[in-house]
Amino acid sequence: MSAALLAVDGLVKRFGGLVAVRDVSFTVNRGNIVGLIGINGAGKTTLMNCVNGIYRTDSGRVTFDGHDITRRTPHEIAAHGVGRTFQVPRTFHRLSLIDNLMIPVLGSDLSDAELTEQAEACLARVNLYDLRGNNGEELSGGQQKLLELARVMMFDPRLILLDEPFAGVNPSLCRIMIHEIEAMRAAGTTFLLVSHDLTSIYRLSNHLLVLNQGEIIAEGGVADVRDNPDVIEAYLGN
C-alpha cells in the first residue's frame, strides 16, 4: 500500500486565458494534514474543485488510493471516500440542521433513527446541538462553517478537503474545530487544509504547500516554508 492517499500530477486548470492552476504536483500521505496556503486568488479553491470533480481539469491526473479519479463526477469522487467543506458555506436554508446533515447520507442503509442519532452527535461535536431543529437560514456565517464541518463528519470520508474552515469563526469555536480535526486525524482521516489562519494551519499541518499564481513555489515543514524568501516575497511583496 502506497503512503500517498492522494496524488496530484501535473494538474492544469484554465479559465479562458487565465491559468488558475499551472502544472501542480503533490502528494498527501495517509493520516497527514497537508496545509495549502497562498494569497487571495492563488488558485487554492480551484485546485480543490479539480480534486473533487467540481471543475473538469484541462490536463494532469488525480489519483486517490490508487484509483484514477481525474474528471470523475463529484458524486463518484465522494463515493470513493473524498469529502469536502466549502469556503462559502452551502447551507440548505429551508432545512433543519439535522436535515442539512442528512444530505450526504441519502440512500444510506441505516435507519432514520440511527442517522438522526449520528447527526445529533456530529452537531454536538461542533457546538450546534441546541440549534438542531432550527432552519439553516437562522445560522450566522461562523455557525454555517461549523455546520460544514459537521456535515462532512456524517459520512466519515477517508480524505477531507477543508476550504477556509476557520474564516469568520470566533477563537473559542476555532479551538473546538481544531480539536475535532485532530481527533479525526487521530482516528485515521487524512486532510488537505486551506486557510489564511496561519497560526492554526502551522499548528495542524505535517506538511505545507505554498501556491502562488497557480504554481507551487515552496513545500516542506512549517519551519522551511515560513522562512523561505520566495514565500515571504509572495505574501509581502518586495
Ligand SMILES: Nc1ncnc2c1ncn2[C@@H]1O[C@H](COP(=O)(O)OP(=O)(O)OP(=O)(O)O)[C@@H](O)[C@H]1O
Ligand atoms: N469559475 C471561475 N471562472 C473564472 N475565473 C475563476 C473561476 N474560479 C476562479 N477563478 C480565478 O482563478 C484564480 C484563482 O481563484 P481561486 O478562487 O482558486 O483562488 P484562492 O486561492 O482560493 O483565493 P482566496 O484565498 O481568495 O479564496 C483567480 O484569478 C480567480 O479569479
Ligand SMILES: [Mg+2]
Ligand atoms: Mg479560495
